[in-house]
Amino acid sequence: MPDTPAAPDAPVLSVRDLTTEVATPEGRRVVVDRLSFDISAGETLCIAGESGSGKSMTALSIMRLLPQPMARIAGGSILLGGRDLAALGERDMRQVRGNDVAMIFQEPMTSLNPVLSIGHQLTEAIRVHRPMPAAEARNLAVKALAAVRIGEPERRLHQYPHELSGGMRQRVMIAMAISGSPKILIADEPTTALDVTVQAQILELIRSLQKDFGTAVILITHDMGVVAEMADRVIVMNGGAMVESGAARQIFHAPREEYTRMLLAAVPRLGAREATSGTAPPAPDGDGAVVTVSDLEVGFDIVGGLLRRPVQRVHAVEGISFDVRRGETLALVGESGCGKSTTGKALLNLVPWNGAITIDGMPIHGLGRTRMKPIRRTIQMIFQDPYASLDPRMTVGELVAEPLVIHGLATGSELADRVAWLFGRVGLSADQMQRHPHEFSGGQRQRVCIARALSLSPKVIVADESVSALDVSVQARVLALLQELQDEMGLSYIFISHDMAVVEQVSHRVAVMYLGQIVETGSRAQVFDDPRHPYTRRLLDAVLLPDPDRRRGHFPIADGEVPSPIHPVGEAPKRVAMTDLGQGHFVAG
Amino acid sequence: MAAYLLRRLIQAALILLGVTFITFVLLYILPADPARQIAGRSATAETVNNIRIQLGLDQPLYVQYGRYLDGLLHLDLGRSYLQKTEVTTLIASRLPATLLLMLGAIVCELAIGLTMGLFAAIRRGGRIDQTLMVISFVAVSAPQFVVGILLLYVFAVYLGWFPIGGYGSFSHLVLPAITLGILGAGWYSRMMRSSMIDVLRQDFIRTARAKGLKPTTVMAVHAMPNAILPIIAMIGIDIGYFMSGIVVVESVFGWPGIGQLAWQAIQRVDIPIIMGVTLVSAFAIVIGNLLADLIAPLIDPRIKLR
Structure with missing residues (x-):
């Protein structure tokens, strides 16, 4: 113990000029640069x-x-109760950790x-x-x-x-x-x-x-x-x-x-939708629906026993219906396991499903690969992880050209021109076409994915958590790009997200999903200004506002696990009944 | 669990049935004539023919195979053509020696392989890592008869530490077990190294270190069990490699196991013994795999047998 008693608000930890370096093939790179701060109990x-x-x-x-041996503390001190952690031996440091x-x-x-x-x-x-x-x-x-x-x-x-x-x-x-x-x-x-x-x-x-x-x-x-x-x-x-x-x-x-x-x-704020670019919702009785889904059901069996027969069933999507009109953005919002991504996959026939889905007037149930091919020109998908969804061995130019080649839509110089145009459209320059995905940042990669999805001039794009992995400033720019493309080409989006603030910013209509079912659906204003279902309210309550004066009060902590969509075979979960609140606002129960 | 075991055993029976069929057909179409082998060079065509009829070798394939299966149902693998003894008796008398050798080899390859892999992973990229990986490369590429003869020459003939061959004591076991296990040790050291490097990168290793645990605890308690998981499945498959190695190693060291029995039988076209040994080997592989699959969930709670 030091002989002078510590002042009451003396810092427990005091970091001075902390500098950390990482060895890279290009030489040393400073990742923390002379950082100083104190923190009190x-x-x-x-x-x-x-x-x-x-x-x-x-x-x-x-x-x-x-991470050893690449990174090291190159300078500065980390003082904790009179000891400098930056200079401590590994054995003493173990006493500090934990x-x-x-x-x-x-x-x-x-x-x-x-x-x-x-x-x-x-x-x-x-x-x-x-x-x-x-x-x-x-x-x-x-x-x-x-x-x-x-x-x-x-x-x-x-x-x-x-x-x-x-x-x-x-x-x-x-x-x-x-x-x-x-x-x-x-x-x-x-x-x-x-x-x-x-x-x-x-x-x-x-x-x-x-x-x-x-x-x-x-x-x-x-x-x-x-x-x-x-x-x-x-x-x-x-x-x-x-x-x-x-x-x-x-x-x-x-x-x-x-x-x-x-x-x-750049932070998307709940309740700040007037500030975003004017997005007049399409006329409800316009060209009609591009996508209609009725009574969609997706389940996966869990097998067991001697004969490996199904014993349990994951009811991922349990009888949902919605439609999406031309030029409209429908947001499917909910937490992990609510079935929103599975719904997106069903729309492209990527998972087996029951019910009825029509894309641009064509029913797609049971279509094989060849008969599904023309439909895929109408509906395309953008995924969450832009890195994992781009083949690392292909150049981004090849990646964007691939759908056009597969569908035999363009060859030679026409193909090159088309790809160059797509690059320009999503804000990348055409001379980047020869590079590989790892040479781009996350936001740029997502632009490549958008260009690839756009290459077939689809009418509908399913965007599955497409901006969730991006930094806020990048996220804002990608959202703006999606908005522009919609205004320009009349695209319809099915925007799958867990982020209420982003959803409020981009959507015309919202469907809130919980345990495979839609519990509330309506226009953006109806759902955000007048949420009726307790789950919708809970989702909205959980959103954090970037304002320290408007901190959320107490949030109840549940002590158990969340309910599961897994049921024994033959015991289907109870379907919720929707109540019509008028003007397209429906709520379960 | 019971359902799982039952299903696996039914699968095993089907695999063994397939093995008997393929082996039987292969031996049937073999140009060598067992009757001629038994009768000897000087025998007349009539004698040979009599032997053939006596052994039922004149019957069509399906009759012979049907008879064999019928015997199999009563655990009767037939009689050796030359030794005039029940195949089951012959195999039973030699199986303990082979099992002992295999056990020694497994211990040897795990002890050498896992240790080498562990140290290579800890010292990744360093001189120890490079040296160990060169050694493992040599171990993987050296033919077993060369390794066996080399070990015999150095440790038995030159240094005189171990007996030259035979069976009976622990010192008899050392050289054959190393010879049989060294190939596996080479593979395991490489697998263990990459598996360990993979595990050491995981977030939970960082968590363990953040608790203030000692490096040895982090390695032994947190890293090792995770790194060993993919290797356990390999041990089951390994028993198959052992079976081919055993024929060579037992011959080099004069080890009285089923490998030697098989070698003699192949030279003399003693079909019942060849069939019997093949069947026992296949059985060992099937059981080895089953054991590996049963052990895995004991280490990894995420694996559920169903």
């Missing part, structure tokens, strides 16, 4: 920035968990060891710093699980990570992190991979635990909504360096730097 500091800003590297530097500083990560699905029980992983975290009998550690583990509001904690100890949902796993991670009563909790994008309602619960949990334990929290996020919700103080980072830092209110209401202003302007 009970305080929440948010480090905000887009991908590549160095925010995660900062966290890993503090934990001294930088004990003084604990960390939770972005991917709850992969951050827990799949072959070890929850109980093992929890007690291990407890006993590594405080040797004690196994039974005692078990009791503490049960307490930790109860603290993160996990129901039946005794039983959970015997469960394995794959038996829990993403939200539950992240709670286990938090339980593990707080079990050592750390002075500092670093949370690196703790809710990014989670559904909005689950995100709201996890944030609420972190906040209440912080209050109980007086932990200092360093929250790393790209989401300005999360920042506004949680931060006492904010550091905005870009390209490894601090752009601006200050109290949350100051950052949001009086940002000093241009970059901060740009970042805030």
Whole structure:
């Protein structure tokens, strides 16, 4: 202990001129550039920035968990209670990890060891710093699980990570992190991979635990909504360096730097739809529907037993109906597992389904590959992960040309001209055609995917979480591009998303899905201004506003698992009945 | 679980039936004449013909095969043409030696292979990694009879640490087991290395380190069980490789197992023994795979047998 007593608001952690470098084939690259900040007990500091800003590297530097041997701390100090973590030996650093500083990560699905029980992983975290009998550690583990509001904690100890949902796993991670009563909790994008309602619960949990334990929290996020919700103080980072830092209110209401202003302007805000470009909804009695879906049902069997007969059935989509008119955007919104992506796949006949779907007047049920081919010229799809959906061995020019070649629509110079035109249309230059997907950024790759989808001049595009993986500033530009293309070509979009703020920005009509069924549908104004179904309200409540003065109040934390769409064979889930509220607004129940 | 086992056993029976059929047909169309082999060079055509009738070799294929299957139902694999003994008795007397050799080889390849792979992965890209991978490459590419003779020369003849051949004590087992296991050790070290490198990149390893666990705990408790999973399935398949290796290794070291029995039988076209050994080998492979599939869920709770 230092001989002078610490001042009451003395920082628990004080980072000075932290510089972290990564070795690349092109030489050393600075990923954290002379970063300095302090954090006091009970305080929440948010480090905000887009991908590549160095925010995660900062966290890993503090934990001294930088990827070896490529990355290293090149300078500066990380002072924790008189010790400089940057200069600590590995053995001493192990005493700090999990004990003084604990960390939770972005991917709850992969951050827990799949072959070890929850109980093992929890007690291990407890006993590594405080040797004690196994039974005692078990009791503490049960307490930790109860603290993160996990129901039946005794039983959970015997469960394995794959038996829990993403939200539950992240709670286990938090339980593990707080079990050592750390002075500092670093949370690196703790809710990014989670559904909005689950995100709201996890944030609420972190906040209440912080209050109980007086932990200092360093929250790393790209989401300005999360920042506004949680931060006492904010550091905005870009390209490894601090752009601006200050109290949350100051950052949001009086940002000093241009970059901060740009970042805030790009955030989709709930209730800000007047601000977006004027999108007059198409006349309801216009050219009629381009897509009609009635009573769509998609299920997958789970087989078992001696003869491998179906024993259970996943009711992914359970009797939904909707239509999409020319030039209209219909948003299918809901959380993971609600059947929204499966619906998108059914529209392109990529999964077996029952019911009736007509695309541009053509019924598509049971069509084989050859008979489906002309339909695919009418309806195209853009996926969530632009990198995974582009073949890394082909040039982007070949990728965009491929649909035209497959459908025999253009050859030779005509093909080249057409591809060049498509590149220009989505905001890429034609001389980039010879490059491969890895040479582009995420936003550019998504533009390539859009160009590919547009190449057949479709009437309908199914966009499945197409902007979810992009940084907000890039997201805003891609959304603007989609809007432009719609105005220009009269495209219809089926916009599949979990993000209510984005949905409000782009859609004309909205269908809210829950457990494979539509629970509310109506025009954008009807659903957002007058939500009738409790689930729609819950979704809207869970949206975080990028404004620290409009923090959401208490959000109820559920202690069990979400209901599942899996039922034994023969026990179909109950279909909801829709009530007509007039003018196209329908709600279940 | 019971349903799973039953289904797998039915599958196994069908596989074995297929194996008997293919082997039987192959041996039937073989130009070599077992009756001539039994009668000897000086025998008259009449004697040979009598032997042929006596053994039922004059019957059409389906009759012979039907008889064989009928015997199989009563666990009767027939009689050796030359040794005049029941094939089941011959195999039963030699099976323990072969099983012991296989066990030794599995222990050897796992001990050598997994250790090499582990260290190569930990020291990835370094000198230790490169050296180990060269060794594994040599192990994979060296023919077994060369390895066997080399080991015999160095450790038995030159250094005199182990007996030159034979059966009976632990020291007899060492060289044949290494010879049989070294090929697998080479493969496993490569598999273990890539599997381990893959696992060490996973998020849960970072979580384990973030808890403040010691590197040895991170390796042994968090990384190893995950890295071993894909290798377990390989061990089941491996028993098939062993069966072909056993014929060579048992001959080189004079090991009295079924490999030697098979080798002698092939030279003399002793069809019942060839059939019997093939069937036992196929059975071993099927059981090996089944065991691997049963062990996997014990390590990985995500695997459900159904």
